[in-house]
Amino acid sequence: MSTASCWDEYSLSKFIKTLADVPSPNHFKSIHSSIIKLGFSRFAVVMTGLIGLALKCGALHDADKLFDDMPQKDVVAWTSMIVGHARHGRCEDSISFFRRLLASGTAPNWYSFSGALSACSGLGVEALGYGKQIHVQVLKSSFLGPVDPIVHHGLLDMYSKCHCLVYVQRLFDSMAVKSLVAWNLMMSAYLRCGQAEEALKLFNSMVAHGVKPGDFTYAICVDACAAHASIKQGTQLHASILKSGFDHDLVIRNSMVDMYSKCGCIGSAKAVFEAMPSRDPVLWTTMISAYGRCGCVSDAIEMFEKMIQMNIKRDEVAYLAVLSACSHAGLLSKGWQYFQLMFEEEHTVVAESEHYGCMVDLLCRSGRSEEALDFIEHMPFEANVAIWSTLLHSCRMYGNAKLGQFAASQMSRIDPEFHSNWVLLSSIHAAESEWDTTWKIRESMKDENVKKDPGFSWIELSQ
Structure with missing residues (x-):
């Protein structure tokens, strides 16, 4: 790019797009410098391409500055910022750019909506309200023409990650043409919301409708079998995967190992692992x-x-x-x-807290409750309810009522709505024959309407 005579703004824009396919911070800095030297920075099409390259390279600060310096911003530039920030996990910034786009009077395109919905998905439940507002904007825009499938997919994913299963079902059922992606998202929503059996039923319905499963479809269904501990359906799926040629897919293999282990078939899990060439x-x-x-x-x-x-x-x-x-x-x-x-x-x-929790559990299982307390008090962050619960269970096992009382009080301080600690604590005092204390705790539980939840489990029976 030594001279400007070989280039115009459109050819340069196309060249920048090719660089974005293999993004490199060095490429970005080099071409940015050349654009300024050769006087192409006045062309919006060139600067929009450069912003896209910066975003692909992860240079979000540079992209923000380039965007802010643009005198006129079209929908392509706005969309690049919305999508780019969402892709890098800067979901709040992505939504902020979408809001600014609307405030500027620029009409969003389907990719703008898709990027904003992706940002809402990344934030989860906290962004549900704004996700619904975007849905309303989509419905308003649909009067101008049919909604692009990527927006439908974005809405399905957003409602799924916000655990709004009713909205996902309603939207899925309203789609005249359901792509494989839509089927996958609906199955994933069922699985995410704890309805693994419904996910497997939907898979059967999809196949009955003549839709060919893909790699993600099989991965979701194997995960559903794992969640449902359904070895029969799991082995049937394994056979379908082998038949379809997806047996060397790492994601599917990973799900199959997990599924077999959760069904108690460690030999099958090991066989899947060892059969993998890489x-x-x-x-x-x-x-x-x-x-x-x-x-x-x-x-x-x-x-x-x-x-x-x-x-x-x-x-x-x-x-x-x-x-x-x-x-x-x-x-x-x-x-x-x-x-x-x-x-x-x-x-x-x-x-993280889970690693520290394992160490607390190790100390507690070894009967070292006091050492576990010392470990908790020297952690780099405050212990959560799960860690204090581990200590409380240890106190019950080894009969340490005083420490158990302290652990229970810490649990109540962190989460006043968490009541199972008092059930455990009453058991500790009862085991020590401290009936007055036990009676007081149980009376307090009655006053607070705290009840011990019965345990339950289920198994799959072969027919």
């Missing part, structure tokens, strides 16, 4: 979780050690999987070893 860190982590879930703790530890030996990247989820396995088996020294290893990783691994 394995990513996610698949390794899923297999460790599978071993831990099925009580094969030594296998879980062996697999984690293999990850270390083979220098396979271990993230927070991998560490949580192996710490959970150690916790369930009461392997305190091994758990401490892996917990400390987290802080020695070359890449950043952040110990």
Whole structure:
């Protein structure tokens, strides 16, 4: 780009788009400098392309500045900012740009709506109100022509991630033509809202309508079988996956390992793992979780050690999987070893509340309730209800009423609506034959209308 004679604003815009296919911060800086030198910065089409490149490179601050400096902004420029910020997880900024677009009097296009809906999906329930407002805007715009499928998909995804299943169903049923993406989103919504069986029924309906399943379809359905602990449907799906040629898809394989382990078929989970010619860190982590879930703790530890030996990247989820396995088996020294290893990783691994919770559980299972309390008090953040609950259960097991009282009070302080702590505490005092205290706690529970919820479970019976 040494001279301006070879270029006009349109050819330069096309060239920038090709760079955006393989985004590089160096390319962005170089072409930005050349655009200024050659005098092309006055052309909106060029600057819009440059903004798109900046966003693809993750240079959001540069994109914001370029956009703000544009004297006139068309819908393409606005949409680039809306979509780009949503894609990088800056969902609130994305929605802010959409609001500014409307305030400017510029008419949004379907991609503008899609980007804003994606931002609402990223924020979840807190953005439901604004998501509904966008839906109203879409309905108003639909009078000008048929709504693009990407907007329908965006609405389905937004309502799904806000757990508004009724809205998802209503929207899905209203679609005259349902694409594979729409079917997938509807199944995903059922699964997200705890209706795995409905997701599997919808899969059967989709096949009956002659729609061919894709890789994401199978992944969703296998996850539904895992959530429903349905080994019969899971094995049937496995056969369909093999028949359809999706058996080497990493996402599907990962879901299958998870499904078989949740159905208690660790041998099948291992067979799926070992049949995979290439394995990513996610698949390794899923297999460790599978071993831990099925009580094969030594296998879980062996697999984690293999990850270390083979220098396979271990993230927070991998560490949580192996710490959970150690916790369930009461392997305190091994758990401490892996917990400390987290802080020695070359890449950043952040110990979160779940990791600390595993360590509290390990100490509690070893009967070291006082040490667990000391560990909690020295954590870099305040303990949550789950961690205090672990300590309270330990106090019940080992008969430490005084510490149990303290743990229960901490739980009530954090979440006054959480009542099961008082059920446990009354059991602790009853076990110590402290009947006066037990009676007082149970009277308080009656006054607050606190009841012990009965436990229940279910199993799948072969027919």
